[in-house]
Amino acid sequence: MRESANGWERSAVVTGGGGFLGHRIVRLLCVRGERVRVVARRRYPTVEALGAKGIQIDIRDAAALKAALWGADIVYHVAAKTGHWGPKQDFWSVNVEGTRSVLEAARSCGIRRFVYTSTPSVVGYAHDVENGGPDLPYADVHESPYAASKAEAERMVLAASGTGMRTVALRPHLLIGPGDRQMMPQLVRRAVAGRLRIVGDGRNRVDLTDVDNAAWAHLDAAVALEQPGAPCAGRAYFISNGEPVVLWDWLNVVLQELGLPPVTRSLSLGLTRAAGAAAEGLWGAMRIGGEPPITRFLAAALARSHWYDLEPARRDIGYRVRVSMEAATRRTIDWLAATMVADRTGRARIASLAAPDHPHAQTRQ
Template sequence: MKSTKVLVTGAGGFLGSYIVRDLKERGYEVYSFSRKKYKNLEDLGVIQRQGDLANYDDVEAALEGIDAVIHSASQVGMWGRYEDFYKTNVTGTDNIIRACHKHHIKKCVYTSTPSVAFGDESLKGVDESIGYPERYLSMYAETKAIAEKKILMANNGILSTVALRPHLIFGPGDLNLVPRVVEAARAGRLKIVGDGENLVDVTYVENASLAHIMALEKLEANSPIAGKAYFLGQGPIKLWDFTNELLKRSKLPPITKKVPFRVAYSVGFMIEMGLKLVGKYDIHPPMTRFVALQLGKSHYYNHHNLEHDLGFKPKYSIEEGLDKLFS
């Protein structure tokens, strides 16, 4: 039987590398699309195609002969130029949709983020009916929301689409979340924002990959997941308990010092204004308003719809994920 050809954008990244590995293990013919070649993908036997996600001609050429797309590439960050986020997250997604139509591709699974639903208040156990906030304090979240809406609107019975929103992905190979927490703790820059009781979802990376592949395999024109977005996570757990467990396993002392939420938020606002004033967009600021909200507010979600429509349950517990991360 002819194997299905699946192209993964962002395959050189953290989550993308697990998705292509797991696709290969299931017998798919796997392609990747990114700006450069990756040795780990070459070793896996992934067929690599290069180009710029924001350039339609590059995307159109990359999707030739492809049966399905998992679009996990994005511009991620708490700070930067809006046009850079827009170019990758929105224009890039537009190009994926357009090229899918051009090549009569039937399936597109999109990696979104719960941040598309996060404004400036805690979200406690909400489901996908929460919708989108009136304003965003993150250029990443705002452009991902625009892109997610485009993906869901593109579901038309010919191209079937679905968006997954994995939250705070961790695991072996992570170069962002855990390393930055550990680095900040070592430098003495990490403090509990607020009372430390806020609850969040986290997602072990192999569970996130599994959900994407299950979505790919279930996605059809008349399937219950077509045209929908789903929160994906494991929780709720206390953010600062999880953080201190990461530090404990990294042989670092726990974080005990606290800063009031309003202070952190105000500092973030002043830093943003200062960076805008001097035109600095290529740094990782120690605090922004969005970071203060993420560290000080609750953001966990109801996963019933994903369990019901997709039949998804995490393969690994949070504890098992931490054991794998620090093994």
């Protein structure tokens, strides 16, 4: 914290501040009047336009990272390599070694608060989770290198919490809303191409999270870490909109609003997992670039129920839902519609959605 003409200014560092979630955190911090530094691998003019300072470095560069963090009051570590398939080392290098580097730099700079963006996938999708609480154990076996790396990084972050630095991990679930270039656009592209199928019986309920609710949760956690005793320190919390939806019913509402036909054809979870295992084997053996169309992890995520108890987050970090599920759905539909370029027949709109993924689709959020 430094003194300015207007009193004391807070200084925050956000890693991955150019991504879907990171950008919203930066925006909220700038609106609140904090001095913000964004650490990322490349420049993001949209972030700098908010008033943040961009610092272009690799989070695994210890010396550069220490210089970037020096003098900050808090670190929001959002940066991660995302995706449901790829070489384990690629995920481990960024998500584990990168997190270790950020933790060590924060500690050496005397930073006392550290908010880490984790994921519910650390507990896995091996079975239905309904109203799951923070006592859920980590998955015994991770079928996704992303989930495995995030679980290891989360353990590291929580273990680092102590007298010198307080840490907390947040697990926002299935982010939606304006700015999404990953989950919903990819699902809609599959629907447009006729390649989206209901997995399982289609009755699984899931939590969704408006991106602004997730961003506010990070700021709530930062405040909570300052409180005497800080019960959230060294703990992980699920974050969502708190209104579970039947996944496939909800997706069909979105598709209908976009003028697209609903998904009605289905595949069993067992068959889809078998197809995922075969695809993983083929992609691995042939060294095919990109992700397989289906994996065991993705099949389970699309078929299982997974929704979580928000009471611990409400109690310990003061989290509250600012954007309702109804509003979040509307914002998501409007965003998807706005990113389509439609002619009078709708053909250009479908062509736009069927185009290749955004070039940074595998960079976090």
